[in-house]
Amino acid sequence: AQSVTQLDSHVSVSEGTPVLLRCNYSSSYSPSLFWYVQHPNKGLQLLLKYTSAATLVKGINGFEAEFKKSETSFHLTKPSAHMSDAAEYFCVVTLRGSTLGRLYFGRGTQLTVWP
Amino acid sequence: DAGVIQSPRHEVTEMGQEVTLRCKPISGHDYLFWYRQTMMRGLELLIYFNNNVPIDDSGMPEDRFSAKMPNASFSTLKIQPSEPRDSAVYFCASSPGTGGSGANVLTFGAGSRLTVL
Numbered sequence: 644a645q646s647v648t649q650l651d652s653h654v655s656v657s658e659g660t661p662v663l664l665r666c667n668y669s670s671s672y673s674p675s676l677f678w679y680v681q682h683p684n685k686g687l688q689l690l691l692k693y694t695s696a697a698t699l700v701k702g703i704n705g706f707e708a709e710f711k712k713s714e715t716s717f718h719l720t721k722p723s724a725h726m727s728d729a730a731e732y733f734c735v736v737t738l739r740g741s742t743l744g745r746l747y748f749g750r751g752t753q754l755t756v757w758p
Numbered sequence: 759d760a761g762v763i764q765s766p767r768h769e770v771t772e773m774g775q776e777v778t779l780r781c782k783p784i785s786g787h788d789y790l791f792w793y794r795q796t797m798m799r800g801l802e803l804l805i806y807f808n809n810n811v812p813i814d815d816s817g818m819p820e821d822r823f824s825a826k827m828p829n830a831s832f833s834t835l836k837i838q839p840s841e842p843r844d845s846a847v848y849f850c851a852s853s854p855g856t857g858g859s860g861a862n863v864l865t866f867g868a869g870s871r872l873t874v875l
Contacts, residue, residue, distance in 0.1 A: 675862045686762075686849055686866035687801075694861065733801065737862055745814060746791075746864065748801045 647736050649749035657757045662706075662721040664752045666734035669715065676717045677735040678708055681751075687733060693717065704728070729756045764850050764867035772875050776838040779870045782831055783852030791864065792825055792835050793849040801849075807833065808855075840874045847871050 650665040668674060675694050679687040691702025698710040704727075708719045717734060734749040763782040771777055783790045791806040805815040810827045818825070822841070827833040837844055851864040 677863070679864075679866075684869075686868045687851075687864070688866070689863055692863060745803065745806070746862075748803075750800045 647734050647747050647749040649732075649734050649752050651752050652750065653753045653755065655755040655757065656724045658726055659723050662719070662724045662728065662754065664719040664732050664734075664754065666708075666717045666719065666749060667715055668717060668734070668736045670736055670738065672738050674736045674738065676708075676710060677737075677746075678702065678706070678717075678719050679733045679735060680730050681733065682730045690719070690732070724754075724756045726756050726758065729754055762850055762852050762865050762867035764848075764870050766870055767868065768871045768873075770873045770875065771840055773841055774839045775874075776836065777840045777844075777872060777874075779835040779848050779850075779872070781833045781835070781850030781867060783833070783850070784854075784865055785831065786854065787852035787865070788855045789853040790827060790833050791849075791851040791853070792833070793851065794846045795849060795869075796846045804835070804848075837872075840872075842874045845872055845874050 646669045648667045656662055677692045678690040680690050681687045690706050691700045691708055693700045693710045701707045706721045708717050710717055731751045731753050733751050735746050737746045765780045788809050792804040793801050794804055795801045804817045805825045806813055807827045823837055825835045847869045849866050849869045851866045853864050854860045
Protein backbone atom coordinates (compact mmCIF):
# COMPACT_ATOMS: atom_id res chain seq x y z
CA ALA A 644 0.00 0.00 0.00
CA GLN A 645 1.10 3.55 -0.63
CA SER A 646 0.34 6.74 1.21
CA VAL A 647 1.70 10.20 1.83
CA THR A 648 1.68 12.26 5.02
CA GLN A 649 2.40 15.95 5.00
CA LEU A 650 3.25 16.71 8.57
CA ASP A 651 2.21 20.37 8.59
CA SER A 652 -1.00 21.77 7.20
CA HIS A 653 0.31 25.35 7.53
CA VAL A 654 3.82 26.78 7.56
CA SER A 655 4.60 30.47 8.02
CA VAL A 656 8.01 32.01 7.37
CA SER A 657 9.45 35.48 6.92
CA GLU A 658 10.75 36.52 3.55
CA GLY A 659 14.41 35.64 3.23
CA THR A 660 14.34 32.81 5.79
CA PRO A 661 14.57 29.09 4.99
CA VAL A 662 11.56 26.98 4.08
CA LEU A 663 11.03 23.37 5.19
CA LEU A 664 7.92 21.47 4.16
CA ARG A 665 7.84 17.94 5.49
CA CYS A 666 6.61 14.82 3.74
CA ASN A 667 6.72 11.18 4.77
CA TYR A 668 5.63 8.36 2.53
CA SER A 669 4.71 4.75 2.79
CA SER A 670 5.36 2.47 -0.15
CA SER A 671 5.80 -1.25 -0.49
CA TYR A 672 7.97 -0.86 -3.57
CA SER A 673 10.35 1.61 -5.13
CA PRO A 674 8.46 4.87 -5.25
CA SER A 675 8.52 7.88 -7.48
CA LEU A 676 8.03 11.06 -5.47
CA PHE A 677 6.97 14.52 -6.51
CA TRP A 678 6.27 17.95 -5.16
CA TYR A 679 3.62 20.09 -6.80
CA VAL A 680 2.73 23.72 -6.09
CA GLN A 681 -0.68 25.32 -6.42
CA HIS A 682 -1.06 29.06 -6.48
CA PRO A 683 -4.49 30.56 -5.73
CA ASN A 684 -7.09 29.77 -8.39
CA LYS A 685 -4.56 27.84 -10.47
CA GLY A 686 -3.90 24.24 -11.34
CA LEU A 687 -1.07 22.27 -9.81
CA GLN A 688 2.40 22.70 -11.26
CA LEU A 689 5.32 20.31 -10.93
CA LEU A 690 8.16 21.61 -8.73
CA LEU A 691 10.44 18.58 -8.82
CA LYS A 692 10.46 14.80 -8.97
CA TYR A 693 12.51 11.89 -7.71
CA THR A 694 12.64 8.67 -9.68
CA SER A 695 15.75 6.63 -9.06
CA ALA A 696 18.76 8.80 -9.72
CA ALA A 697 20.33 11.32 -7.32
CA THR A 698 18.69 11.46 -3.92
CA LEU A 699 18.98 15.25 -3.80
CA VAL A 700 16.64 16.64 -6.40
CA LYS A 701 16.67 20.23 -7.58
CA GLY A 702 13.51 21.83 -8.87
CA ILE A 703 12.24 25.12 -10.13
CA ASN A 704 12.33 28.41 -8.23
CA GLY A 705 15.22 27.35 -6.01
CA PHE A 706 13.43 24.47 -4.32
CA GLU A 707 15.04 21.11 -3.66
CA ALA A 708 14.11 17.89 -1.91
CA GLU A 709 16.10 14.98 -0.53
CA PHE A 710 14.94 11.39 -0.75
CA LYS A 711 15.84 9.55 2.46
CA LYS A 712 14.86 5.93 2.22
CA SER A 713 15.84 5.13 5.81
CA GLU A 714 13.51 7.82 7.07
CA THR A 715 10.90 7.37 4.33
CA SER A 716 10.95 11.12 3.88
CA PHE A 717 11.01 13.55 0.99
CA HIS A 718 11.14 16.99 2.59
CA LEU A 719 11.03 20.13 0.46
CA THR A 720 13.42 22.97 1.24
CA LYS A 721 14.42 26.37 -0.01
CA PRO A 722 17.24 28.47 1.49
CA SER A 723 15.47 31.81 1.24
CA ALA A 724 11.72 32.33 0.93
CA HIS A 725 10.26 34.84 -1.46
CA MET A 726 6.82 36.40 -1.31
CA SER A 727 5.92 34.66 -4.55
CA ASP A 728 6.44 31.26 -2.86
CA ALA A 729 3.20 31.69 -0.92
CA ALA A 730 1.04 28.83 -2.17
CA GLU A 731 -0.11 25.33 -1.33
CA TYR A 732 2.35 22.49 -1.76
CA PHE A 733 1.50 18.84 -2.37
CA CYS A 734 3.71 15.82 -1.91
CA VAL A 735 2.84 12.91 -4.21
CA VAL A 736 3.92 9.26 -4.39
CA THR A 737 3.39 6.66 -7.03
CA LEU A 738 4.75 3.20 -7.67
CA ARG A 739 7.59 3.21 -10.16
CA GLY A 740 6.97 0.62 -12.82
CA SER A 741 6.09 -0.20 -16.34
CA THR A 742 2.67 1.34 -16.19
CA LEU A 743 1.54 4.55 -14.56
CA GLY A 744 -0.58 3.66 -11.60
CA ARG A 745 -2.52 5.63 -9.11
CA LEU A 746 -0.84 8.71 -7.67
CA TYR A 747 -1.33 9.41 -3.98
CA PHE A 748 -1.52 13.05 -2.94
CA GLY A 749 -0.82 14.43 0.50
CA ARG A 750 -3.36 16.78 2.06
CA GLY A 751 -1.21 19.78 1.23
CA THR A 752 0.80 22.37 3.17
CA GLN A 753 -0.19 25.99 2.94
CA LEU A 754 2.91 28.19 2.92
CA THR A 755 2.54 31.79 4.08
CA VAL A 756 5.44 34.20 3.57
CA TRP A 757 5.52 37.35 5.70
CA PRO A 758 7.28 40.48 4.46
CA ASP B 759 1.42 23.14 -26.75
CA ALA B 760 -1.37 25.03 -24.99
CA GLY B 761 -1.36 22.60 -22.09
CA VAL B 762 -4.40 20.88 -20.67
CA ILE B 763 -7.52 22.81 -21.57
CA GLN B 764 -10.59 22.68 -19.37
CA SER B 765 -14.00 24.22 -19.87
CA PRO B 766 -15.95 25.85 -18.48
CA ARG B 767 -13.73 27.65 -15.97
CA HIS B 768 -16.70 28.51 -13.84
CA GLU B 769 -20.15 26.94 -13.69
CA VAL B 770 -23.04 27.92 -11.47
CA THR B 771 -26.10 25.75 -11.66
CA GLU B 772 -29.12 24.75 -9.66
CA MET B 773 -29.59 21.48 -7.86
CA GLY B 774 -30.94 18.79 -10.15
CA GLN B 775 -29.41 20.15 -13.32
CA GLU B 776 -26.97 18.24 -15.48
CA VAL B 777 -23.39 19.47 -15.52
CA THR B 778 -20.80 18.56 -18.14
CA LEU B 779 -17.14 19.42 -17.69
CA ARG B 780 -14.76 19.08 -20.60
CA CYS B 781 -11.07 18.43 -20.96
CA LYS B 782 -8.57 18.43 -23.79
CA PRO B 783 -5.33 16.72 -22.76
CA ILE B 784 -1.89 17.43 -24.11
CA SER B 785 -1.39 15.79 -27.48
CA GLY B 786 0.53 12.54 -27.17
CA HIS B 787 -0.28 11.99 -23.50
CA ASP B 788 -1.68 8.52 -22.96
CA TYR B 789 -3.10 9.08 -19.49
CA LEU B 790 -5.92 11.35 -18.40
CA PHE B 791 -7.02 11.97 -14.83
CA TRP B 792 -10.03 13.68 -13.24
CA TYR B 793 -9.60 15.08 -9.74
CA ARG B 794 -11.92 16.95 -7.40
CA GLN B 795 -10.65 19.45 -4.85
CA THR B 796 -12.57 20.68 -1.82
CA MET B 797 -11.52 22.29 1.44
CA MET B 798 -12.91 19.41 3.44
CA ARG B 799 -11.51 16.48 1.47
CA GLY B 800 -8.51 17.92 -0.34
CA LEU B 801 -7.60 16.53 -3.74
CA GLU B 802 -9.43 13.31 -4.66
CA LEU B 803 -8.87 11.14 -7.71
CA LEU B 804 -12.19 10.41 -9.38
CA ILE B 805 -11.14 8.36 -12.39
CA TYR B 806 -8.26 7.89 -14.79
CA PHE B 807 -7.92 6.63 -18.34
CA ASN B 808 -5.10 5.00 -20.26
CA ASN B 809 -5.37 5.13 -24.04
CA ASN B 810 -9.01 6.20 -23.70
CA VAL B 811 -9.90 3.22 -21.52
CA PRO B 812 -11.03 3.79 -17.91
CA ILE B 813 -8.55 2.06 -15.60
CA ASP B 814 -9.64 3.04 -12.13
CA ASP B 815 -13.01 4.64 -11.38
CA SER B 816 -13.14 3.69 -7.72
CA GLY B 817 -13.08 7.35 -6.77
CA MET B 818 -16.28 8.23 -8.58
CA PRO B 819 -18.65 9.17 -5.77
CA GLU B 820 -21.83 7.54 -7.03
CA ASP B 821 -23.88 6.79 -10.09
CA ARG B 822 -24.61 10.44 -10.62
CA PHE B 823 -21.06 10.84 -11.87
CA SER B 824 -19.89 9.50 -15.20
CA ALA B 825 -16.81 10.09 -17.32
CA LYS B 826 -16.04 9.32 -20.92
CA MET B 827 -13.08 9.58 -23.23
CA PRO B 828 -14.35 9.02 -26.78
CA ASN B 829 -10.96 9.81 -28.30
CA ALA B 830 -7.42 10.74 -27.35
CA SER B 831 -8.08 14.46 -27.41
CA PHE B 832 -11.29 14.82 -25.44
CA SER B 833 -12.86 13.75 -22.17
CA THR B 834 -16.00 14.70 -20.28
CA LEU B 835 -17.08 14.43 -16.68
CA LYS B 836 -20.84 14.53 -16.23
CA ILE B 837 -22.89 14.97 -13.10
CA GLN B 838 -26.58 14.20 -13.36
CA PRO B 839 -28.42 15.26 -11.29
CA SER B 840 -26.14 17.72 -9.55
CA GLU B 841 -26.32 18.40 -5.81
CA PRO B 842 -24.92 21.21 -3.63
CA ARG B 843 -22.33 18.82 -2.15
CA ASP B 844 -20.84 18.45 -5.63
CA SER B 845 -19.60 22.04 -5.43
CA ALA B 846 -15.84 21.88 -5.87
CA VAL B 847 -13.02 22.59 -8.27
CA TYR B 848 -12.61 19.79 -10.79
CA PHE B 849 -9.20 19.31 -12.33
CA CYS B 850 -8.23 17.38 -15.40
CA ALA B 851 -4.62 16.27 -15.78
CA SER B 852 -2.72 14.32 -18.40
CA SER B 853 0.53 12.40 -18.42
CA PRO B 854 2.76 10.82 -21.06
CA GLY B 855 3.07 7.71 -18.93
CA THR B 856 6.21 6.05 -17.62
CA GLY B 857 8.71 6.72 -20.36
CA GLY B 858 10.99 9.63 -21.14
CA SER B 859 11.78 12.77 -19.22
CA GLY B 860 8.12 13.37 -18.44
CA ALA B 861 7.65 9.97 -16.86
CA ASN B 862 4.88 9.91 -14.28
CA VAL B 863 4.51 13.70 -14.37
CA LEU B 864 1.03 15.13 -14.45
CA THR B 865 0.21 18.36 -16.21
CA PHE B 866 -2.89 19.93 -14.74
CA GLY B 867 -5.49 22.14 -16.32
CA ALA B 868 -6.59 25.34 -14.64
CA GLY B 869 -9.69 23.67 -13.24
CA SER B 870 -13.45 24.06 -13.49
CA ARG B 871 -15.04 25.66 -10.45
CA LEU B 872 -18.53 24.24 -9.97
CA THR B 873 -21.13 25.79 -7.71
CA VAL B 874 -24.43 23.99 -7.26
CA LEU B 875 -27.09 26.09 -5.58
